[in-house]
Amino acid sequence: MTNGANIPLHKRLQVLQDRFVERAQGDIQTLCNFADLIDRHHLERNDLVACYQLLHRMAGSAGTFGLPELGAAARVIEKQIKPLAEATEDSVDDKRDAVSVPASLAGAIRKLADLIQNPPQSKDSVAEPANDGEDSFGGTHGMQIHVMALAHSPDYLSGLVAELAVYGFLCDVASFSQPEAAVTRLKEHSGATIIMCVDSELDDVLSFRNENLPKAEHRRFPVVCVGHDGSFESRYRVAARGATAYFCEPLDMPEMAERIESLALERGSRLQGRVLIVDDDKELGEHYSLVLSRAGIKARLVSEPFELMSELSAFEPDLVLMDVQLGGYSGVTLARLIRFEPRWLGLPIVYLSSEDNPENQLDALAKGADEFLVKPVTDDYLVRSVRIRCYRARQLSDLMNRDSLTGLLKHSLIKQEVDKELARCRRSGHPSCVVMLDLDHFKRVNDTWGHGQGDIVIRTLANLLRNRLRETDMIGRYGGEEFLLVLPQCEPRIAAEFIGAIGKSFAELAFGVGDDSFQVTLSAGVASINDFAVADQAIEAADQALYERKHAGRNGVTIYAR
Incomplete structure (x- = not known):
């Protein structure tokens, strides 16, 4: 069997377009049958509603499949029929009663057939993602961050990147005298890469990036600049020239490492969001899903409204894209239904609809959604819009779910991860561990150097921890100076x-305070999750092992023994 993922994007889009054209031809024939009923004054109320729904679907999807004239023509007729259809749906009269429709609409409907004679070939308008890996947005751990210092004379930056390497980054130094080697090293790293330079050479570095790396990839290669002038004018000049971040001497290495970490999370994450598409037009929904998936956004299509709530729970999306009209169901009502559950109150819902009346849009937004995208939308616009909204949604989610100081999972959420891993262990039988980790003599650090330090x-x-752990590992701040880790398999x-x-690496780090510096060690306790019936028992065992480590002299790791 052929793996669909190996089929070129333009061929898969062409298959969807062929399916759409075949369906549209059938829909136009059905519409022409309605036109005949209009001529004979036999169009019933339920026929009118069905006619309106077909036109609404065609107006929203034809442009996406290369037939904008068909979509525009269907939209004109839809607008004329809409008031009659809405009045019919609200009426208590028999749906089989004949309804009066302007005779001119019959002729307009028949002309739709002329607009589907020569559909164009589909074009692959969305670039392949840099990496089609699984969800890695939960943290940068497992996504080896590469820091390349680029300079004419790399002596100064060599010492700087050597210090950064202690934080777990993959660091190297490149020279403008060997541009081919620098380009090769940049391209061979699949994770996030940060380019570092001194401010006096920023223009040369940006020119090098522009000349040697595809423009679409610039997002993955942000430039971090270091210099000696911290004035507003200097920072403004560096920002205007295109640097992503600027650090001034004397350098705060922990702050720089943290900023590089955040840039990696923002720029290097392979998965850029999770989107649930709710649309009864299967060809259009599959098209959106395919385009988003191939752009690095995980997408799932729901065509049947009654499956919506179960899919929300199973998929846990960052964003819902939903049509306003889904056959006999209202997207506006479904948005209100979603908000019934407190867990989805903050979930962004974006209507993707052919509705272009601003008043109708505002009315729909007032009932549970957040924004409108008017069909048809180009593939590129769809991807860019979804990326922006997913990124913002995840930022807001992080504010709620992550510790503000460290960006790690909060106490309750990391405990939930232990529960989940215990369930996975029971299903598959693989061994997993939980680790309780604590900073040694941390009260002394606060008392001596201050809470800021x-x-x-x-x-x-x-x-x-983020830079050294695997992508599948989970990290949380358990409380104070304690961390809880879940290490699957x-x-x-x-x-x-x-x-x-x-x-050992952490103990080598020196924290500077003026002319003084200090170092800190850590202790840890390890327990096998598989040995316990409930997650809390595994956590307690790791905590007990940590307690034993503390009494054995700290600065080390103890494995829990029954």
Whole structure:
């Protein structure tokens, strides 16, 4: 069997277009039958509603499949029929009663057939995503962040990237004298790459990026600049020239590592959102789903409204794209239905509809949705719009679900991840671990150096953990200076060795305060999730192992033993 993912995008879009044309030809024949009934004054109320629904669907989808004239013509007729159809739907009269329709509409309907004679070939208008991996938006861990210092004379930047490497970044230095080698190294890294330079060479670095990397890829290669002048004029000049971030001497290494981390999360995430498409036009819905999926956005189509709520729970989207009219169902009513459940009160709902009347749009928005996109939309516009909205939705979600200091999962959510992993272990039988991790003598850090420095230590450890753990691992701030980790498919011995290596790297970091500096170590307890009936017991076991480690001298890892 041929794997659909290996079929070129333009061929898959062409298949959908062929299906649409075949369906549209059948729909036009049905509409022509309605036109005959109009001529004979035999058009019944239920026929009028069916006619309106066919025209509404055609108006919204024809342009997407390369038939804008057909869509525009259908839209004109739809607008004329809409008041009659809405009056019919609200009427208590027998739906089989004949209804009076202007005779001119019959002729307009028949002319639709002339607009579908020579449909154009589909074009692949959406670029392939840089990486079709699974959802990696939950954190940058597992997405090896690459920091390349680019300079004419790399001596100064060499020491800087050496310091950054301690935070878990993959760092190297490239010279303008060997541009081919620099381009090769940039292109061979699938994760996020940050280009670093000094402010005096910013123009050369941006020119190098523009000349050697595809414009569509610039988002994945932001430029971080370092310099000696922290004045407003200097920062403004660097921003105007195109730098993404600017750091001034003396450099705050934890702050720089944190900023690089956030840039990687924003720019390097392979999955750029999860979108639930609710549309009864299957060809159009599949087209949207295909275009979004191939652009790195995970999409799922719901064609039957009664499946909506179960799909919401199963898919947990960042955004819902929904038609206003779904056959005999109203998208406006479905939006209100979604808001019945508190968990979906903050879920963005965007109507994707051929409705272009501003007053009708506002009325629909007032009943539960957030925005309107008017059909037809181009593939590129759809992708860009969805990316922006998904990114914003995830930012808001992070504000609710993530610790404000570290960006890690909050206490309750990381505990839920232990529950989920325990359930997965029971289904598949694989071993997994939970790790309780704590900073040693942290009260002494706060008392000696201040709570501000204590916050820097906590953020630094959070960044180090994200950069060293796998994409499948989950990290949460359990409370204060304690962290809870979930390591799927990992045996306790391996987990202990891995966390021990992270602890060694963390202990090498020096936190500067004026002319002074200090270092901090960490202790950890590891427990096998599989050994316990409930998640809380596994967490308690890891905490007990941590307690034993503290009493054994700290700065190390202890595995829980029954």
